[in-house]
Amino acid sequence: MNPIVHALVIGVPLLTFLMGGAALATWFERRFSGKMQTRWGPTVVGPAGLLQPVADALKMMQKEDIVPRAADRTLFNLAPLFPPFLVIASAAVIPFAATIDADGAVKATGVVADLDIGILWVMALAGLMVFPIWVAGWAANNKYTMLSGMRMVAQGISYEIPMVLCALVPVIFAGSLSLSDIVAYQAVHGWNALSLSPSAIVGAVAALLFFLASLAEANRIPFDIPEAESELIGGVMVEYTGIKFGIFMLAEYLHTIVASALTAVLFFGGPLGPGPAVLGLGWMLGKTLVLFVLIYWIRWSLYRFRSDQLMDLCWRILVPLSLVLVMLSALLVAGGFA
């Protein structure tokens, strides 16, 4: 198929899924937290409050656009463009379905661009995420956003290291950076984090660390000190009004979806599962949904770490532990266990 047509045929449904998912995520978060705290959450707009995201979007579109006098106008207006762009773009390499070849091998499909450096693509875009957030925090020239931006950069770059190192574990097992190769490896050897092979122990710990680091990258509780609303009002978005504020929130919800999908592909077999390959899409979406709900469950169950605890956890425990995991997985490969 023509690559441009291919990108549109797969890309437009993927984009619809992400945007619809993010809209539903705002509804889900409020309903879910309501249930957990014995209250209702949104119930007025539409059945069970389902149209609340539409009402929110319409409201934010109409709001007046206010730029503070002291702000750096250009950077302030430019910053909201990038967070959703980076998050959506990183989903381009995630395979959502599977087919079986003529010779019986499972092949991952449903991917916009099956790049041979898939993981690198995701990690590169995730690494760039600190820039727009920092620019937003600095350009507003507000003490709260400035502090928030500083904390965000410190946390973002710190947790990037365990995230990258843990993503290396499936790369070492599969011997490839391509996400579809990693899925193909799991089709033969069992899921990286959940199988009877001894490598699954290393895989499971790596999956846990990767998931935690993804939470930190997405600024979700327990790692949401950059926007801790009780001390910093609302993170770098404090001075943004209307749709610009909405875009930052959108990026955060998109991030939880993409992080869930990525964890599912790297460690839980992605579109693999019992039954015919046609069910691959269902398996992938199901696994993503389970991890997605887990993120929100954690958010409404735990308190947030203090700033120093957050950095200590990363540098004293997660970084050395993920280095050990990388070495262990290399030993497993050399010993023929994976």
Added chain:
Amino acid sequence: MLLACATAFAIAEESARFWTCSILSPGIVFAIRKEAVIQEQWLSALVFLGLALAVPMSMLVGAWVVRVRAKTNVAAKYDTYECGEEPDGSAWVRFHPRYYIVALVFVLFDVEAAFLFPWALTLRELGTLALVEMFVFVGVLLIGWGYALRKGALSWQ
């Protein structure tokens, strides 16, 4: 961030090869099937980048069309928000140096991760030699990590 640079180089190289191939001789693109497939994937990725950029763009343009514009204004509306107090000075001030130390340590580990990626891909072919070399490399790095820990560079207080 180093990984971002590496990817940017990879993208530049791939696209340069793709476009020179297609311009000089379209036949070359499909001469090697695998190469051609990889290059098609890069074109798809670029198209999707455009789609991803269109999302925030369309939201900003849409809001610019429909949003309200105040007829009259008060100066206080454009004040920096400081919990209702009058804003006191600029926020662009000097910061605690611990943030810069974290950035330095980050660069160290980021470079290391950039070295680990090609190693992880060739591990099976290079075998024990690569394994031993990387154990030495990571070992030296962990000693450095221990030194930074003892010196208090990783403590946040």
